[in-house]
Amino acid sequence: MPRNRIIAAVAAASVLVLTACGTADTPTATAPSGALLPVKLQLQWFYQAQFAGYIAAVDQGFYRAQGLDVTLLEGGVDIVPQTVLAQGKADYAVAWVPKALASREQGAGITDVGQIFARSGTYQVAWKTSGISTAADLKGKKVGNWGFGNEFELFAGMTKAGLNPGKDVTLVQQQFDMQALLKKEIDAAQAMSYNEYAQLLEAKNPATGKLYTADDFSIIDWKTQGSSMLQDAVWANTAKLGDPAYQQQTVKFLTATIQGWAFCRDNAEKCRDLVVAKGSKLGKSHQLWQMNEVNKLIWPAAGGIGVVDGAAWQQTVEISQTTRNQTGDTVLKKAPEGLAYTNDYINQAIDRAKAAGVDVNGAGFQPATVTLTEGGA
Amino acid sequence: MRRVLAVLAGLLTFAVLWEGYKAVGSPDGTVLFGVRILPRADDLSMPHLLTVLRRLGRPELAGGDPVWLVVLRACLFTLGITAAGFAAGALVGLLLAVAMQRFRIVERGLLPYVVLSQTVPLVALAPLVAGWGGSIMPPWATVAVIAAYLAFFPIAVGMLRGLQSPPAAGVELLRSYAAGWWRTLVKLRFPASLPYLFPALRLAGAAAVVGAVVGEISTGTRGGIGRLIIEYSREATSDPAKVYTAMLGAALLGLLVAGAVSLLEMPLMRHRRHVEVATL
Numbered sequence: 001m002p003r004n005r006i007i008a009a010v011a012a013a014s015v016l017v018l019t020a021c022g023t024a025d026t027p028t029a030t031a032p033s034g035a036l037l038p039v040k041l042q043l044q045w046f047y048q049a050q051f052a053g054y055i056a057a058v059d060q061g062f063y064r065a066q067g068l069d070v071t072l073l074e075g076g077v078d079i080v081p082q083t084v085l086a087q088g089k090a091d092y093a094v095a096w097v098p099k100a101l102a103s104r105e106q107g108a109g110i111t112d113v114g115q116i117f118a119r120s121g122t123y124q125v126a127w128k129t130s131g132i133s134t135a136a137d138l139k140g141k142k143v144g145n146w147g148f149g150n151e152f153e154l155f156a157g158m159t160k161a162g163l164n165p166g167k168d169v170t171l172v173q174q175q176f177d178m179q180a181l182l183k184k185e186i187d188a189a190q191a192m193s194y195n196e197y198a199q200l201l202e203a204k205n206p207a208t209g210k211l212y213t214a215d216d217f218s219i220i221d222w223k224t225q226g227s228s229m230l231q232d233a234v235w236a237n238t239a240k241l242g243d244p245a246y247q248q249q250t251v252k253f254l255t256a257t258i259q260g261w262a263f264c265r266d267n268a269e270k271c272r273d274l275v276v277a278k279g280s281k282l283g284k285s286h287q288l289w290q291m292n293e294v295n296k297l298i299w300p301a302a303g304g305i306g307v308v309d310g311a312a313w314q315q316t317v318e319i320s321q322t323t324r325n326q327t328g329d330t331v332l333k334k335a336p337e338g339l340a341y342t343n344d345y346i347n348q349a350i351d352r353a354k355a356a357g358v359d360v361n362g363a364g365f366q367p368a369t370v371t372l373t374e375g376g377a
Numbered sequence: 378m379r380r381v382l383a384v385l386a387g388l389l390t391f392a393v394l395w396e397g398y399k400a401v402g403s404p405d406g407t408v409l410f411g412v413r414i415l416p417r418a419d420d421l422s423m424p425h426l427l428t429v430l431r432r433l434g435r436p437e438l439a440g441g442d443p444v445w446l447v448v449l450r451a452c453l454f455t456l457g458i459t460a461a462g463f464a465a466g467a468l469v470g471l472l473l474a475v476a477m478q479r480f481r482i483v484e485r486g487l488l489p490y491v492v493l494s495q496t497v498p499l500v501a502l503a504p505l506v507a508g509w510g511g512s513i514m515p516p517w518a519t520v521a522v523i524a525a526y527l528a529f530f531p532i533a534v535g536m537l538r539g540l541q542s543p544p545a546a547g548v549e550l551l552r553s554y555a556a557g558w559w560r561t562l563v564k565l566r567f568p569a570s571l572p573y574l575f576p577a578l579r580l581a582g583a584a585a586v587v588g589a590v591v592g593e594i595s596t597g598t599r600g601g602i603g604r605l606i607i608e609y610s611r612e613a614t615s616d617p618a619k620v621y622t623a624m625l626g627a628a629l630l631g632l633l634v635a636g637a638v639s640l641l642e643m644p645l646m647r648h649r650r651h652v653e654v655a656t657l
Contacts, residue, residue, distance in 0.1 A: 046597060046608065076597020077607065078503045089508045177613040179421055183405075202615040206420070276438075279599065281608040283438050375616040377439040 036069035039253060042081040042090035046074050047278040049290035050194060050232070051094065052271040053116065057260025059274050066252035082110055085235055092253060097230035097313075098320050098331045099149050104340060105332055109238040112341035114254050114306035114349075115313075116261065117297045120228035122153050123197055124220040125181065126188040133218045135161035135225055141187035144174035152331055154190060156227035156323040157220065171326050178203070188220070194293035198286055202376045211374060229316040231297070234306070238339055247345065254349035255356075258305055262358050265295050265365055286376025292368050299362035306346040313341060392426055399423055424618040429625070432618035444619065448605065448626035455589050455601035455630055458517055462524025463585040463634070467578065469525065470532025477533070478540040478566070479558065488537075495530050499523065499588075503595035516598050523595070524588035528581040535577025539570025575642045582638040586631050602626045 043051050054072055057063050063070040073090055075081060081093035082100045086108035095103075097112065104110060124143070126132035132141065135157040143158075145151040158165045165171065172186050178200050181189035191197040197219070205212050222228040234257065240246040264271035272288045280287060298305060320331035350360050402418030416422060433445040441447075473491065477484035506523055510516035543565050551561045593603030606623040613620050 046599075046604075074597050074599065076503075076507065076595055078500050078595040079507060079597055080504065083504065084508065087508065089512075176611060179614055179617075182614065183417065183419070183421060196614075199612070199614040204615070281437070281605075282612070373439075375612060375619075 035067065036064065037067055037249060039063070039068045039070045039092070039249065040073055040090040041070055041253075042073045042075070042079070042084045042093040044075045044081050044094050044096075044232070047072075047275060047280045048195075048282060049272060049275050049287045050294055052264045052275050052291055052294065053257060053261035054094075055260075055274050055278060056263045056267075056271050057256045060260065060263055062256035062259040062263075063253070066256045068249070068252055068256065070253070070256075082108055082235055085110055085237060088237070091237070091249075093235045094232055095235055097233055097316050098152060100233070100235055101317070101320060101336050101340065102149065102331050104336060104338075105334070110235045111238045111241060111339045112233045112308060113236045113241075113250055114234035114257065114346045115230060115308040115341070116234060116257070116306055117230070117232040117294075118301055118305075118309065118312070119223055119297045120153060120231050121193040121293060121297050122150075122222050122228065122231075123191045123193055124154055124157070124188050124222075125178075125191045125197060125200065125217050126220070127181075127184070128216055128218045130187055130218075132188055133220070135220055135227075136163065138188060139163055139168050141169055142172050142185070143169045144172045144180055144186040144189040146174055146176070146190050147325075149331065151190070151325055152319060152323050153222040153227050153229055155325050156229075156319040157222050157225045159323060160225065160227050165324075166326055166328075193221075193296075194290040198289045198293075198372055198376065201372045202283075202286065202374060204374060211372070226315075227319060229319055230308075230312055233308075233341075236345075241339070241342075250345045251348045251352070254306065254346055255352045258349055258353040258360055259356070259358055261298060261305060262353070262360065262362070264291060265299050265362050268292055268295065268368060283373070283376035285370065285373045289370040289372055289376075292370050295365065296367050299365035301361055302363075304346070304350040304360045305362070307343050307350070308341045308346075395423065395426060399425065421617050424621060428618045429621045432616075433622050433625075444622050448602070448622055451600065451602040451605045451623075452626045452630045452633075454517075455586075455593065455603065456633060458521045458593075458601060459524055459582075459585045459589045459630070459634055461518070462521040462589060463528050463582060465521065466525035466528025466581055466585060467532050470529040470577075470581070471536055473529070473533040474536035474540055475562070477537050478562075484537070491530060491533050494526070499591055499595060502526065503592060506592075507596035507598075510596065510598070516596070517600070519596060520589055520592035520598050520601070523592035524585040527584040527588035531577045531580035531584060532574075535573050535580070536570055539573030539577075540566045542573060543569040571645060575638075575645075578638050578641065579635065582634045583631065586627075586634050590627055590630075602630055 041054060043054070047055065051072070054070075058070055058072060073084070080103070081090070081095045082103040084090045085093035086103065093110070097115075100110060100112070124138075130141075132138060138158060143154070145154050155165050158169065163169065172180070174180055174186065174190055176196075178189055178191065178196050180186045181200070182203060189196070191200070200212055200217060201214065203212055204210065205216070234254065236250055237246070241250070268291045269288065272284065272291050275287050275291070276284055282290075301307070303309060317332070317335060321335065322330065324330055353360050399418045402415060404417060404419040406413050406417040407415035420428075433448070434443055436442065437444050437447045473487065477487055503523060506519045509522075510519040540562075547565055547569075548561065551565055556564065589601065590603035590606070592598070593601045594607050598604060602623060606620070606627060609619045609623045
């Protein structure tokens with residue numbers, strides 16, 4: 001009986017679908033929010049210590065104490081935080097300043113309300129034996145870069161050193177791991193101090209059987225070359241900033257965010273554990289390294305955490321307008337118009353955090369020494 | 378039995394090729410006129426298969442679950458997404474095919490757009506769909522939508538061909554019996570379309586897997602094998618074997634889905650002729 005067979009096949013298929021769906025359901029723990037205001041924050045990437053301050057502020061109830069029920073949205077390969085924010089799918093977003101400014105120029109109505117990372121964490125790493133220690137040494141070398149707007153500090157640095165990035169070096173599109181440098185396919189690789197650089201130190205040197213050490217590499221730190229740009233900042237929706245309720249919410253959000261980052265400065269290991277508990281696949285020692293490096297990018301904050309430093313902003317905008325990458329593009333065509341950044345809300349938040357006894361400057365901050373293990377485990 | 382042996386032989390051949398190349402290939406690969414024609418054979422690029430298998434047994438992170446368990450769980454999660462996307466895609470494809478067969482004007486108007494739909498890059502689609510997650514559907518469902526978007530196409534096109542496949546004589550016979558459109562569809566067109574449907578389902582199964590894996594990577598949906606691949610690939614610098622464990626999982630997922638589709642086929646196709654069908 002063909003009909004029975006058809007029914008059997010359909011039944012088998014639906015059972016397959018149903019059981020499979022069962023495993024796809026993840027338990028979503030949504031606590032009754034009561035009078036709490038729901039707020040969504042779009043992160044740039046998966047949970048990692050780069051976002052520890054926000055994770056801690058959720059976990060330690062800092063947002064809750066401000067009457068906010070904050071949901072952190074993880075990023076993905078094709079998720080552009082500032083676009084998500086501009087489309088109204090999130091209330092705030094974490095994004096690098098140059099990229100967010102580029103989105104602004106294309107019409108995204110967003111404003112930098114808190115410059116959490118005061119410093120840039122971008123390095124160009126080379127083998128110590130290669131003799132590369134300054135941007136000028138890159139002449140004639142194979143230079144790896146990430147592209148997609150992540151490369152402008154490198155290009156500005158090379159331009160500043162008198163090189164023509166299009167002619168004097170061989171540019172190589174780099175993957176998001178450091179294998180190309182380890183295999184010596186390229187002479188210098190782009191790396192974030194808190195991520196890719198640590199991956200190098202977690203890899204085993206096949207010649208010695210031990211991990212590579214900082215002595216094996218030399219670093220060009222763009223902060224010291226005057227070509228660094230501002231990175232992680234909290235962005236808000238410009239149009240909504242006209243609404244007093246959103247203004248209030250922004251101050252509250254920033255206040256708790258400051259508390260979160262101050263907590264992670266003073267409790268790096270505890271924050272590492274929070275990030276690991278969030279299901280990060282990166283190992284514990286790697287996360288602690290990242291936490292420590294991220295802390296270095298924030299603290300000490302002379303003007304208070306999150307306050308946009310006018311000079312650093314100007315430098316970022318200038319490089320964005322003048323530096324050309326290999327295809328001759330600049331990040332920005334003209335200076336940012338309208339309310340690109342404001343310190344109004346972060347200053348209010350700092351006052352509130354101070355009143356609550358939070359150290360918003362971290363003048364006494366001392367970075368720890370983190371020992372990495374193989375694979376970051 | 379013969380099939381099982383064939384699969385085993387295939388696996389063995391792969392293992393021999395992999396390890397054989399590692400043994401004879403240059404660790405730096407072969408570069409001809411500045412173009413790499415053979416890949417590097419060093420441990421960083423091509424870890425020994427044994428290393429990969431051993432890595433499966435070791436914990437993912439210090440004190441965590443072993444990698445094989447994590448990979449298996451991720452596979453099951455993605456299997457669920459794939460199945461949901463496959464089912465939704467199959468249903469949509471089927472309905473589209475029936476509508477296009479029934480109304481010539483729908484076929485003329487819609488078919489170009491059905492083809493066009495597959496040229497929209499996933500990069501453009503994913504952020505749009507990802508925005509639905511958490512508001513109108515759970516995040517995993519957005520990935521299922523992407524899987525369905527890729528899966529419906531071969532079914533719509535293949536099934537249309539199948540529904541149009543009965544010879545005119547058959548259609549005229551049913552008309553002479555005064556059978557209406559619905560009867561003709563059920564008694565003649567559906568049975569005639571089966572040899573076209575199953576190859577289309579296989580293609581759809583493969584497309585759904587690709588859609589689910591790429592969708593996870595694209596939207597960053599956690600829990601599945603796509604996300605695991607990208608998370609592990611970040612550790613490729615220091616733990617190259619780990620990346621391959623996730624890829625092994627993705628391959629396993631593909632095999633599972635292909636197997637499940639053939640299972641669907643078995644009871645229906647036992648007595649039917651197998652035809653070679655190109656759906657495009």
